[in-house]
Amino acid sequence: MELCCGATTITRGRTDFGWSKSVNNTNPSTTNSFSSSQYHKSLRILCNNNGDIDAANQMTVSITGATGFIGRRLVQRLHADNHVVRVLTRSRPKAETVFPVKEFPGIVIAEMSDWKDCIQGSTAVVNLAGEPVSTRWSHQIKKDIKDSRINVTSKIVGLINNLQDGTRPKVFISASAVGYYGTSETKVLDEESPSGNDYLAEVCKEWETTAFQVNNEVRLALVRIGVVLGKDGGALAKMVPIFMMFAGGPPGSGNQWFSWIHLDDIVNLIYEAICNPSYKGVINGTAPNPVRMSEMCHNLGSVLGRPSWLPVPDIALKALLGEGASVVLEGQRVLPSKAKELGFPFRRISDSNEVRKCVDPKSKGHASKRRMYFPTCNVFGKHMKLMEAVQNLTLDAVKKTLFALDRNPQNRPRGDMIYYVASITAWLCRTLETDINVPTQEKQKSKFEEMMKLGFD
Structure with a gap:
């Protein structure tokens, strides 16, 4: 038996449960393994804080x-x-x-x-x-x-x-x-x-x-x-x-x-x-x-x-x-x-x-300090791809997208898929207005054209 609060090691005879190897706390690769076939096993007996064996209440x-x-x-x-x-x-x-x-x-x-x-x-x-x-x-x-x-x-x-x-x-x-x-x-x-x-x-x-x-x-x-x-x-x-x-x-x-x-x-x-x-x-x-x-x-x-x-x-x-x-x-x-x-x-x-x-x-932090990412999902098809394309757009590009798609969340039934995507886009619009650096006009134009190709039918 190995006392957890001391260095003394005692060995006892046959038992129903124990280690196939003694535990080596200095080697994290040592494997815990159960074996019922050995006659001599090293068991760790747990102790209370003062070093006495606390077996009475141990489960x-x-x-x-x-x-x-x-x-x-x-x-x-x-x-x-x-x-x-x-x-x-x-x-x-x-x-x-x-x-x-x-x-x-x-x-x-x-x-x-x-x-x-x-x-x-x-x-x-x-x-x-x-x-x-x-x-x-x-x-x-x-x-x-x-x-x-x-x-x-x-x-x-x-x-x-x-x-x-x-x-x-x-x-x-x-x-x-x-x-x-x-x-x-x-x-x-x-x-x-x-x-x-x-x-x-x-x-x-x-x-x-x-x-x-x-x-x-x-x-x-x-x-x-x-x-x-x-x-x-x-x-x-x-x-x-x-x-x-x-x-x-x-x-x-x-x-x-x-x-x-x-x-x-x-x-x-x-x-x-x-x-x-x-x-x-x-x-x-x-x-x-x-x-x-x-x-x-x-x-x-x-x-x-x-x-x-x-x-x-x-x-x-x-x-x-x-x-x-x-x-x-x-x-x-x-x-x-x-x-x-x-x-x-x-x-x-x-x-x-x-x-x-x-x-x-x-x-926890302001949304503007993090890169916004929307994973592409085959199930959502164009809708989710649109969300993905939105992630790095400027305010103007987002506004143009909403206008081009004519998807005002207030005009859609609550819970509708288009309501869902358009509302996220509107939220990004408010966030982008004050917090995201404006990329070059060429990048903005490219992203806008990409969204038009991915837009709703």
Whole structure:
């Protein structure tokens, strides 16, 4: 055993879990590897601050989906609190990149063939595995979304159930999603509400049904997670670049509900569910104050110094995301009734404050100081190419373009594609008027002629 607060190394006999190699903190290339076949292994025993072994309250937690947005933070939290963490992964190289030995000494990385040995003797198993849903839903992607959740959950449940009495984990925390409830602009939903009938709701129902098959001796907590906000990932990582391109705004009507939760709160909720026997059954992992999407976008635009009033048309999102656009265009107002009843202390409850904290302050600046970029997209065709051509134009050229196209945003239906593009162009017109250096007349003329070729039919 290697004491974390001293240089003494002690070796003991056969154990169910350990290192195939001693951890070398000076060599970041050293690989964490699980092995159940060795008789002598070097184990890192975690200590409290005064150097005494703190084994009484130490937990051993096995986690699937540990390399994901929530999983990474949960591993960091458990590791910082001196608990033993076992990462159950399907990709060792990815896990080793996310959790390098130098920064995470003592963490076990186990591929699927070693999952049983990891789960045996664990205090808890946390199941966070699942492919992202924020992408275009092809037939294959929909299959991957479902299979990645159902198959991993089924495997974990089977491994737990096949263990002998006394060796099973005490608790099984399995993720689900607020997509279980379907969508609604008017209903207030909590843990007692019925399920929806769309694709995500069906996936969530089967996901949860699989988790409920775990042995009755194991305490089960199902956490239905909302949209997670936090630095370096989650929903904001996808939203911020769009706002930085001056293309941000509420998708569709903006009236859909946005049931969110801060990364710190969802990690703390899962952590509490591991430790607290009162946390069992279904628990909604959302902040107590869901907001309308228009309010969320307003707050994000305010923080970034970008416009947020321009609605993103339904047709654009459906073209980009297909059936997956429903995740963005439709929402649900989900309340964490169970967590509040249990007295869980939500610490991040103001979406405007949390957005401000999550977004890197360096990204906030006047729009004129940044190069404006609009990616070309085949789906939008000429419309998006026009937006791309606008990026370095002078005020006069933009005004001429608006006049030539005769596309006044006020004369178009709200949410219309032409309204969308023309409104962005009008915004650039106001920005360019005072902040962008005027290029040469030749460059201006060339850009203007290019836009005329790309103009609307």
